[in-house]
Amino acid sequence: MNRNGPFALAFHTLFVVFILAPILIVCVVAFTPEGFLSLPTKGLSLRWFRAIADYPEFITAFRDSLWLAALSSTLSIGLAVPAALAIARYSFPGRDAMAALFMSPLMVPHVVLGIAFLRFFSEIGLSGRFAGLVLAHVIVIMPFALRLVLAATFGIDQRVEQAAVSLGAGPATVFRRVTLFLILPGVVSGWMLSFISSFDEVTMTVFIASPETTTLPVRMLIHMQDNIDPLIASVSAVLIVLTSVFLIVLDRLYGLDRLFLGQVKH
Amino acid sequence: MKNWPVVPTPYLLTAPALPVFVCFLLIPLAATVLLSFYSWDQYKGIVETITAKNWIEIASDGYFAEILWRTLRIAGAVTLLCLLFGVPEAYILSKMRPLWRGIFLLVVLGPLLISVVARTLGWALLLGSTGILNQAMVRWGLINTPLPFMFTELGVIVALTHVLMPYMILSVWASLQRLDPQVENAALSLGAAPATVLARVVLPQIVPGILSGAVVVFAMAASAFATPAIIGGRRLKVASTLAYDEFLNTLNWPLGATVAVILLVTLLVIILTANRVIERRYVEILK
Numbered sequence: 001m002n003r004n005g006p007f008a009l010a011f012h013t014l015f016v017v018f019i020l021a022p023i024l025i026v027c028v029v030a031f032t033p034e035g036f037l038s039l040p041t042k043g044l045s046l047r048w049f050r051a052i053a054d055y056p057e058f059i060t061a062f063r064d065s066l067w068l069a070a071l072s073s074t075l076s077i078g079l080a081v082p083a084a085l086a087i088a089r090y091s092f093p094g095r096d097a098m099a100a101l102f103m104s105p106l107m108v109p110h111v112v113l114g115i116a117f118l119r120f121f122s123e124i125g126l127s128g129r130f131a132g133l134v135l136a137h138v139i140v141i142m143p144f145a146l147r148l149v150l151a152a153t154f155g156i157d158q159r160v161e162q163a164a165v166s167l168g169a170g171p172a173t174v175f176r177r178v179t180l181f182l183i184l185p186g187v188v189s190g191w192m193l194s195f196i197s198s199f200d201e202v203t204m205t206v207f208i209a210s211p212e213t214t215t216l217p218v219r220m221l222i223h224m225q226d227n228i229d230p231l232i233a234s235v236s237a238v239l240i241v242l243t244s245v246f247l248i249v250l251d252r253l254y255g256l257d258r259l260f261l262g263q264v265k266h
Numbered sequence: 267m268k269n270w271p272v273v274p275t276p277y278l279l280t281a282p283a284l285p286v287f288v289c290f291l292l293i294p295l296a297a298t299v300l301l302s303f304y305s306w307d308q309y310k311g312i313v314e315t316i317t318a319k320n321w322i323e324i325a326s327d328g329y330f331a332e333i334l335w336r337t338l339r340i341a342g343a344v345t346l347l348c349l350l351f352g353v354p355e356a357y358i359l360s361k362m363r364p365l366w367r368g369i370f371l372l373v374v375l376g377p378l379l380i381s382v383v384a385r386t387l388g389w390a391l392l393l394g395s396t397g398i399l400n401q402a403m404v405r406w407g408l409i410n411t412p413l414p415f416m417f418t419e420l421g422v423i424v425a426l427t428h429v430l431m432p433y434m435i436l437s438v439w440a441s442l443q444r445l446d447p448q449v450e451n452a453a454l455s456l457g458a459a460p461a462t463v464l465a466r467v468v469l470p471q472i473v474p475g476i477l478s479g480a481v482v483v484f485a486m487a488a489s490a491f492a493t494p495a496i497i498g499g500r501r502l503k504v505a506s507t508l509a510y511d512e513f514l515n516t517l518n519w520p521l522g523a524t525v526a527v528i529l530l531v532t533l534l535v536i537i538l539t540a541n542r543v544i545e546r547r548y549v550e551i552l553k
Contacts, residue, residue, distance in 0.1 A: 004361045008354075012370070015355045019374055022388025022428060025398060029391055037391065039398060079283040086279035098280055101287050107537055109489030111506040112298070112526045115513060119301055119523070120294035139291050142283070200381050203491040203506070207513065217492075220383045224496050228390055236384035247379045248372070256375045261440050 023240060030237035032230050048234035058235055061219040065199055068130070068215060072137035073145070073194035077187060079138070080145040085179075088153040106143045113140060114207030121208060128210030136208055140201060141194040147262035148193065152186020189254045196246065295530075301523040312519055320524040330508075334528070337505040340422055341488035347427040348483045352434030353476055357468070359435070360442045371439075378432040386493045389425040390416065417501045425493050430486055434479040441475025442468075474548040481540040485533045505529045 004012070032038050033045030052058055080102075086092075087099050105113065117136045118127065126132035156179070164178045180187075202217040209218045216239065223232055250259060302320055305313045324330040355374065359367055377385060392399045393415035400412040415421040445468065453463045491506040498504065503511070505525055512522030 004358050008358045008361070011354060012358045015351060016370065016373055018351075018428065019377060019431070022385055022392055022425075023377065023380065024388075025391050026384060026388045029398075037396065079286065082279040082281075083283045086276035090276035090279075092276045095276070098284065101291075102283060105291065107485075107534065108295070109485075109506070109526075109529055109533060111489055111491050111509055112295075112530045115509060115523060115526045116294035116298040117290075118513060119519065120290075120297055123297075135286075135290050139287065142287075196379050200379065202381070202383055203489075206491070206510070217381050217383045220381070220387075221492055221495065224383065224387060224390075225499070228387065228394070232387060233391065236381075236387050240380055240384050243380045244376070247376045250379075251368075251372050251376070256378075257371055257436065257439060260375065260378065260436050 026233055027237045027240060029230065030234040032233075034230070037228065037230055037233070048230040049238070051231050052235055052238070055231065058216065058219060061214050061216040064130070064213065065215040065217070068133055068137060069195045069198040072134050072198045073141060073191050075134065076138045076142045076145045076194050077149070077191045080142060080149045080190060081180075081183070081187060084146055084149040084153045084183075088150055102146050103143045105140045110140065110201070110203035111207075114204040117204065118207040127208065128213060130213050132208055133205065133213065133215075136204060137198045137201065140204060141197045144197050145190040145194045148186045148190035148259070149183060150186075151262050152183040155186075156182040185254070189250075189259055192250055193259055196243070196250075298523050299527055301520055302527045304520045306518045306520045311517075320521050323521070324524055324528070330525075333503050333508050334505055336419065336502075337488055337529075340419060340426065340494075340504060341484050343423045344426045344430060344487040345480050345484045347423070348431055348434040349476065349480055351427075352431055352479070353438050353472075356435045356438035356442060357464075359439065374435050375432050377428075378436075382429055382492045383496070385429055386425050386496045389421070389428065390496060393421065393424070416497060417499050419498075419502065421497045422494050422502065422504070425497050426487050426490055429490070429493055430483045433482045433486065437479030437482060438472060438475045441472040445471055474544050477540065477544050481537055481544075485537055488533060489529055 028039060029037060030048055031044040031046070032040045033043055033047060034040075083098070083102060087095060113136070117132070121127040121129075121132045121136075126135070160182065161174055161178050164174045169177070199215075200217060202215075202221055205215050206218050206221060209215060216235075220232060220235060220239075247256065250256060301312075303316045303318065305315065305317050305319050307313055359370055359374065362370065391397055393413070394400065395412045395414070395416060397412075397415065400415065403409050404412060415424075450463055450467055453467045454460070458466070489506055490504075491510065494502070494504045495507050495510070498507065500507075500511070506529065509522045509525040509529070512518045512525065516522075
C-alpha cells in the first residue's frame with residue numbers, strides 16, 4: 001500500500017488548519033483582557049469567563065438545553081426501540097412507509113420544520129412552552145436514535161433469543177434479559193447522538209423558543225445577531241470545550257465515523 | 267419469535283411512534299402547505315381563504331427570485347468547494363497509519379458535534395472587518411483595506427463550507443472503507459502509476475459516495491440558517507433567513523410558509539432524483 005506523498009501531507013496540513021482555525025480562534029479570543037474583541041497579546045485574562053456569571057440568561061438557557069436534550073433523547077429512544085424491533089423483525093403492510101416516515105425528518109429542512117411547528121403550536125396552544133420544544137426535538141432526533149438501534153437489532157444473533165425461549169423464558173423476560181442487553185450498544189450510542197443533536201439544534205428551535213424558554217444555541221445566535229463581543233467568545237469557548245470532551249468520549253466508545261454512518265460495534 | 271406475516275405485534279410496537287409522527291410531523295407540514303394558500307392582511311392578520319396570491323407574488327417579484335437564486339448559487343459553490351477539498355482529504359485519511367488516521371478522523375469529523383453557532387463565530391472572528399486575519403493582512407501590507415467578509419456571499423460560502431465539510435468527508439470515507447485494498451495493489455503490481463490507480467481504480471468505485479455526499483451538502487447548504495443569519499445578517503438574505511423574517515418580523519406567515527414550501531419541494535425533488543439516479547447507476551457497488 002502506498003503512503004501519502006509530501007504533496008498530500010502538505011494538503012492535509014492546510015486542511016486541518018482550515019478545520020481547526022475558527023474553532024481555536026474562539027478559544028483564544030475568549031482569554032482577552034481587553035474590553036473588545038482582540039487576540040490576548042498582553043497576557044491572558046479570565047474576565048470574560050467571570051462575566052458569564054453576570055448574564056444569568058446564558059446559564060438558564062444552558063440548563064434548559066441540558067434538560068431538553070436529556071428528555072427528548074430519552075423519549076425518542078423510547079419510541080425508537082419498539083419501532084426498530086418491528087421494522088427489523090417483521091414484514092407487515094406499511095413497514096417501509098413507516099420506516100420512511102420515522103427517517104423523514106432528516107430530509108425536511110429544519111427551517112421548514114420550525115415554521116410548521118410554530119404555526120401548529122400556536123394553533124393548539126403549545127407555543128413558547130417547554131412541552132412543545134420537547135415534542136419538536138423528539139421528532140427531529142428520532143432518525144439518529146432509530147438508525148443506531150436498527151443497526152444493533154439487525155446485528156444480533158437471534159439464536160440467543162431462541163435459546164432463551166427454549167429454556168422457558170417468556171417474551172417479556174427474553175426482551176428484558178436478552179434482546180435489550182444485546183442491542184444496548186445501539187441504544188446507548190443512539191441516545192448519546194440524539195442528545196447532542198438535540199443540544200446543538202438551533203434552526204428549528206429559534207422559531208418555537210420564547211424569550212422565557214429557550215436553548216443555549218438560540219440564545220447565543222440572538223446575542224450574536226446584535227453584537228459579537230468577547231462575552232459570546234467565552235460562552236462559545238466553554239461550549240466548545242464541553243462538547244470536545246463529550247465527542248472524545250464518544251469516539252473512544254464507538255468511533256465517530258461509525259456513529260455518524262449508523263454502524264454499531266458489537 | 268417467529269415471523270408471522272400479519273399479526274398485531276409490529277403494529278403494537280410502532281403504536282407509540284406512529285401517532286406522534288402523524289400528529290406532530292405530517293399534520294403540521296400539511297398545515298404549512300395549506301397556510302401558503304392563505305392570504306395575509308396588515309390589519310386582519312391571516313385570512314383563511316384559498317388563494318394563489320403568495321405564489322404569484324413570489325413568482326413575479328424579482329426580489330424573491332434574487333434571494334432564491336442566491337440560495338442555490340451559495341449551495342452550489344459550497345458543494346463544489348466541499349468536493350474539491352473533501353474528496354482528496356478523505357482519500358489521504360484512508361492512506362494514513364491507523365494511529366494518525368484515528369486522530370485526524372476525530373479532528374475532521376468532530377466539528378459536526380460542535381455547535382454551528384460557535385463554529386460560525388470563529389469565522390466572524392477570523393475574517394470580520396476587525397477580524398484577526400484581516401487585520402494581520404493589512405498590518406503585513408498584503409492588502410490595503412480589510413477584505414469584505416461579513417454580509418457577503420463569499421463569507422457565507424467560506425463559513426458554510428467549513429460547517430458542512432465533515433458530511434462530505436464522511437460520505438466519501440464510507441465508500442473508501444468498502445474498497446478492497448488488494449485491487450489497488452493488483453493495479454500497482456501490474457505497473458500502473460499511482461495517479462492511474464487513483465483515476466481508473468479508486469475514483470470509479472467511490473463515485474456513489476462522492477455523489478451522495480454532494481447531495482447532502484447541497485441540501486444542507488440551501489437550507490442552512492444559523493450561518494447565513496450570522497454572517498449574512500439582514501443585508502444578505504437567503505431563503506431560510508427570508509422565511510424567518512417573514513415569520514418573526516413582518517409577521518406575514520402565509521408568505522413565509524410559501525417560501526418554506528418552495529424550499530422543501532425543491533430540495534425533496536433534488537434529493538429523491540439524485541438518490542434514484544445513484545441507486546440505479548451504481549447498484550452493484552452499493553451492494
